Amino acid sequence: MELSHRITKEQAVKEPFPISILSLTVGAFAIGMTEFVIMGLLPNVANDLHVSISSAGQLITMYALGVAIGAPILTILTHRIPQKKLLCLLMVLFILGNGISVFAPSYAILMGARMITALTHGTFFGVGAVIASNLVRPDKRAGAVSMMMAGLTIANIIGVPLGTFIGQHMGWRSSFGAIAIMGIIALIGILIFIPQIRHDKPASIVKQISALVKPKLLLYLLIGALGNAGLFAVFTYITPLLVQVTGFAEHSVTWILVLFGCGVTIGNIVGGKLADWKLMPSILGLYLSICVLLTLFTFTIYSPIAAVLTIFLWGAASFAVFPGLQVRIMSLAQAAPALASTSSHSAGNLGNAAGAFIGGWVITHLAITALPWVGAVLVGLALILGFACYLAERKPANA
Numbered sequence: 001m002e003l004s005h006r007i008t009k010e011q012a013v014k015e016p017f018p019i020s021i022l023s024l025t026v027g028a029f030a031i032g033m034t035e036f037v038i039m040g041l042l043p044n045v046a047n048d049l050h051v052s053i054s055s056a057g058q059l060i061t062m063y064a065l066g067v068a069i070g071a072p073i074l075t076i077l078t079h080r081i082p083q084k085k086l087l088c089l090l091m092v093l094f095i096l097g098n099g100i101s102v103f104a105p106s107y108a109i110l111m112g113a114r115m116i117t118a119l120t121h122g123t124f125f126g127v128g129a130v131i132a133s134n135l136v137r138p139d140k141r142a143g144a145v146s147m148m149m150a151g152l153t154i155a156n157i158i159g160v161p162l163g164t165f166i167g168q169h170m171g172w173r174s175s176f177g178a179i180a181i182m183g184i185i186a187l188i189g190i191l192i193f194i195p196q197i198r199h200d201k202p203a204s205i206v207k208q209i210s211a212l213v214k215p216k217l218l219l220y221l222l223i224g225a226l227g228n229a230g231l232f233a234v235f236t237y238i239t240p241l242l243v244q245v246t247g248f249a250e251h252s253v254t255w256i257l258v259l260f261g262c263g264v265t266i267g268n269i270v271g272g273k274l275a276d277w278k279l280m281p282s283i284l285g286l287y288l289s290i291c292v293l294l295t296l297f298t299f300t301i302y303s304p305i306a307a308v309l310t311i312f313l314w315g316a317a318s319f320a321v322f323p324g325l326q327v328r329i330m331s332l333a334q335a336a337p338a339l340a341s342t343s344s345h346s347a348g349n350l351g352n353a354a355g356a357f358i359g360g361w362v363i364t365h366l367a368i369t370a371l372p373w374v375g376a377v378l379v380g381l382a383l384i385l386g387f388a389c390y391l392a393e394r395k396p397a398n399a
Helices: 020-049 051-075 084-104 107-134 137-169 172-193 205-212 214-233 238-246 249-278 281-299 306-331 335-366 370-397
Strands: 007-008 194-200
Touching: 020 051, 020 084, 020 107, 020 137, 020 172, 020 194, 051 107, 051 335, 084 107, 084 172, 107 137, 107 306, 107 335, 137 172, 137 205, 137 249, 137 306, 214 238, 214 281, 214 306, 214 335, 214 370, 238 249, 238 306, 238 370, 249 281, 281 306, 281 370, 335 370
Parallel strands: 007 194
Antiparallel strands: none
16 A cells, blocks of 8 residues: 655655655665674674684675675666665565574575675665655755765664674674664655655666766766775774774774764765755865875874874765765766666775775785875875866866
């Protein structure tokens, strides 16, 4: 039974931030938990399924690859399904994947369950971003996307520590059970609160792919990947940095990461407002801020107080750039906004993997203390490309 009314895009944008966006936030929260909670439960999973820690770690790697490769394919295959119905289908798959994880008798089955949930990740955020931007006025689009993405950042502050606590005290399977329950809550919210928005007939697959492979759009996807590479080149190894270089006790790192998560959440919200005010200047300004902060981190890493302050500001700036970049990529692919939005998540995940690899290479061949400035160089490349795109776009306008 259809629980929501059918409205047009024009009717949908009357409210500044309708309650329907919160149901997308809950879905993003659940997906954020299922992606990251496994990191704190690797020893438990490895012992229970009789595999090595490195094999258990592949559950993280394969999830990222599932998002990067599978999400655009799933978005193309489902492009004719109405967006609300597609969101519901994705949440059903998400619940199914986590449900299988609860009862998975073997490593192979758990890996398959993780791949199912990975497929829903990128497509949910891609379609969700399009819906969120259509539910508000045009001048509030980036803010709406940031509100949905806030679920992912809040998952890092509350969901992952909570899920890890549940897994360590009640068994790792209980964590996936809790995530499945969150998925059910999100599904109910989508059914009740997300309206049926009338959309134009979707473009053909050929037109959508053609819209995606425009050089300018591909450049922005590369910019996003480089920015993420700079983030994860440092963040992947933040614990050994803080313990070995700054001198923090290992148990203190948890609270520093919670503070980082608070910065991420604040930055995500502020970034959405900045992008609604001045889109490209805010993106470029934030990338410049990240470069400066990572360069400073090369020196502040030796001071506990200065290091913590830098980490908080770095987290805020790093995630403030995402809403604006997402809206920019969607606007460049008007014939395929959902595919473009999904592809930005894929590019981001490839950047995550590349950053972790580059960081490992830096530690092996240079020194762990070189990570911050190497991260700054990667983000600097994103800034240079972004500035070049901005200048190229302004030339026709000035002419």
